[in-house]
Amino acid sequence: MLLEKLIDLPQRVFRRVNGDTRDYRHFLFDELRERLGGRSPSNILEIGPRDGQDTRRLLSLRPKSLVLAELPNHREFLEERLTSDRLIDDVEIRYGNVMYDQVVSKEETFEVI
Numbered sequence: 001m002l003l004e005k006l007i008d009l010p011q012r013v014f015r016r017v018n019g020d021t022r023d024y025r026h027f028l029f030d031e032l033r034e035r036l037g038g039r040s041p042s043n044i045l046e047i048g049p050r051d052g053q054d055t056r057r058l059l060s061l062r063p064k065s066l067v068l069a070e071l072p073n074h075r076e077f078l079e080e081r082l083t084s085d086r087l088i089d090d091v092e093i094r095y096g097n098v099m100y101d102q103v104v105s106k107e108e109t110f111e112v113i
Contacts (some may be wrong), residue, residue, distance in 0.1 A: 040062040059090055070093065
């Protein structure tokens with residue numbers, strides 16, 4: 001991991017020096033698309049969807065299903081955000097803590113998490 005960060009350092013510095021201030025999530029999504037090689041994943045699990053930007057990106061991959069796992073106390077914000085962005089009907093939302101609650105059954109498989 002440290003070696004990968006050191007190898008990537010010149011590229012990250014170059015981007016910053018040239019004014020590229022994009023959120024790291026753009027880079028993660030670009031890498032995911034690259035790894036998928038144009039293929040649509042079957043099932044995606046997004047843990048902690050935050051502001052819905054990543055949800056929109058993940059939906060652009062045209063998965064069969066996109067399951068969002070979020071903490072119960074974020075329900076109102078998440079549902080308002082997804083409704084205003086017109087994404088609420090394209091996802092399945094499950095509430096609970098993925099570390100301690102059974103938000104996802106052991107039998108379910110996800111191609112992308």
